[in-house]
Amino acid sequence: MAVNATMASPVADAQFPVQAPVVTSIVASLLQMNGWMVALTVLLGLALYDQCMYIYRKGSIVGPAFKIPFMGPFLESVNPKFSAYHAKWMSGPLSCVSVFHKFVVIASTRDMARKILNSPNYVKPCVVDVAHKLLRPTNWVFLDGKEHVDYRKGLNILFTHQALEAYLPGHDIVYDKYFQTFVDLTKENGEKPLAYMPMFRELMCALSCRTFVGTHMDDATVKKISDDFYLITAALELVNFPFIIPFTKTWYGKKAADMVLDEFAKCAAKSKERMAAGGEVHCIMDGWIKSMMDSEAYRQKIAAGIKTEKPNMLIRTFTNFEISQTIFTLLFASQDATSSAVTWLFQIMADRPDLLDKVREENLRVRNGDRNAPLTLDLIDNLTYTRAVVKETLRYRPPVLMVPYIVKKDFPITPTYTVPKGAMVIPTTYPSLHDPEAYPNPDSFEPDRWITGDAEAQVKNWLVFGTGPHYCLGQLYVHQVLASMIGKASMHLDWKHKVTPLSEEIKVFATIFPMDDCLLTFSKRP
Numbered sequence: 001m002a003v004n005a006t007m008a009s010p011v012a013d014a015q016f017p018v019q020a021p022v023v024t025s026i027v028a029s030l031l032q033m034n035g036w037m038v039a040l041t042v043l044l045g046l047a048l049y050d051q052c053m054y055i056y057r058k059g060s061i062v063g064p065a066f067k068i069p070f071m072g073p074f075l076e077s078v079n080p081k082f083s084a085y086h087a088k089w090m091s092g093p094l095s096c097v098s099v100f101h102k103f104v105v106i107a108s109t110r111d112m113a114r115k116i117l118n119s120p121n122y123v124k125p126c127v128v129d130v131a132h133k134l135l136r137p138t139n140w141v142f143l144d145g146k147e148h149v150d151y152r153k154g155l156n157i158l159f160t161h162q163a164l165e166a167y168l169p170g171h172d173i174v175y176d177k178y179f180q181t182f183v184d185l186t187k188e189n190g191e192k193p194l195a196y197m198p199m200f201r202e203l204m205c206a207l208s209c210r211t212f213v214g215t216h217m218d219d220a221t222v223k224k225i226s227d228d229f230y231l232i233t234a235a236l237e238l239v240n241f242p243f244i245i246p247f248t249k250t251w252y253g254k255k256a257a258d259m260v261l262d263e264f265a266k267c268a269a270k271s272k273e274r275m276a277a278g279g280e281v282h283c284i285m286d287g288w289i290k291s292m293m294d295s296e297a298y299r300q301k302i303a304a305g306i307k308t309e310k311p312n313m314l315i316r317t318f319t320n321f322e323i324s325q326t327i328f329t330l331l332f333a334s335q336d337a338t339s340s341a342v343t344w345l346f347q348i349m350a351d352r353p354d355l356l357d358k359v360r361e362e363n364l365r366v367r368n369g370d371r372n373a374p375l376t377l378d379l380i381d382n383l384t385y386t387r388a389v390v391k392e393t394l395r396y397r398p399p400v401l402m403v404p405y406i407v408k409k410d411f412p413i414t415p416t417y418t419v420p421k422g423a424m425v426i427p428t429t430y431p432s433l434h435d436p437e438a439y440p441n442p443d444s445f446e447p448d449r450w451i452t453g454d455a456e457a458q459v460k461n462w463l464v465f466g467t468g469p470h471y472c473l474g475q476l477y478v479h480q481v482l483a484s485m486i487g488k489a490s491m492h493l494d495w496k497h498k499v500t501p502l503s504e505e506i507k508v509f510a511t512i513f514p515m516d517d518c519l520l521t522f523s524k525r526p
């Protein structure tokens, strides 16, 4: 009655029977409202619904008591701060936020992270929201279950230890070119330090393009992709505005992605021609297309009743655009993460000349005193100390802090909490890689922990490359590239780091970089 008394109008009372007084009064009030009042009421209703849903989904886990209506902490996610992430991880094993339409659960302990990554029945990768738009929804990385496993088998053979050897001569050429550029840049800048993070990004893009598409792409296109890739990275916020608005970061990112897809499709056409003519495999695209052609030849022979040896892997034939999409995922997955790792690696080596001396000594020894010896698989395999430096860099500054997944069906992650279907769930890597029980003095850079310590035995904590069915396809390649690059640099270059108060601070730009973008000078070693 009290509600009636305040809400109902005399007109309404006259028009509706007394048996439904509440409904009567609401409808009556709406009838009396003008357009603005109706809009405001609907908005308030939606805000209330949004707030109630947040509180309901949050349940027993840590998170703000209320969310900022609708957008939640969207502005924070546009400019993410490592310290804010860190505080969130420390707030509890499971914590949450809600941004726009998305409810996000962050899992910060090793065991929670592993549980998510190993629960393909409940979750599948979603990369970040905008990835569907950039990579296209039909992209293989969004496949799930058996379909994903089958697709991935066809790619695994391109990343075996042996397969990777074919790409090494191309790497030598890229290193030579960029090391010379680094020295020239320092000279042109009057021997004053320059921010090398952008240069390392360009180097890694060039290296990836050579590995993935070899000489099917010219240098100018590689440079264009490397420049424009920045726009793709800038679009990769954890949660985006639900649609692409012209002239925003996501819009520029999508345009850049379309350009890259177009270029890779042209490479696929060239690679198909070369492989059909019996050419040698020089890059991952060649290897994959050869595998398609071998599979097709086998099928045709079998259909014709001719006995023949079955290839290692039988795959279907993909269109140029499908090939382009897949090669783009490789670049997408590698570009930011490898650029991050290389930036920290060069910075740390400059800051720790004692460790760089050991890397130099080992590289010269393994090359039998000839610093110009070409890169081989054997040579890289024998770089025990250099490889420990690489592992420690990846542990100390893991490029990928978080791996977003989407919940396919209600996921009872603990006995007391179920992550609701449709939520984003994010396992983190940093806390387990800085867990003092697994890695004593976790904030100290100690490569020896991989040689004389027991870091190698802490397999459960080693989440740098994820785990489970979607673990990183490129991890072997990453170790090979980082060890060979720093080893070769140690043979031919001297470099100095201008340490600033921001050098050890972490900037989050899809992956992580030193906040001052790594100020270096390079010179040739005599």
Ligand code: HEM
Binding pocket: 117, 125, 141, 152, 329, 330, 331, 333, 334, 337, 338, 341, 398, 399, 400, 403, 463, 464, 465, 466, 467, 468, 469, 470, 471, 472, 473, 474, 475, 477, 478
């Ligand atoms: C330092 C460099 C890198 C780091 C730290 C890194 C890390 C990761 C992580 C954390 C994941 C998610 C794994 C999971 O969901 O369990 C991943 C997936 C992936 N990575 Fe990497 N990655 C690096 C470089 C590369 C490179 C160079 C390539 C390709 C050549 C690559 C290709 C992929 C692919 C294709 C996936 C998705 C695999 C799938 O869904 O089956 N990554 N990576």
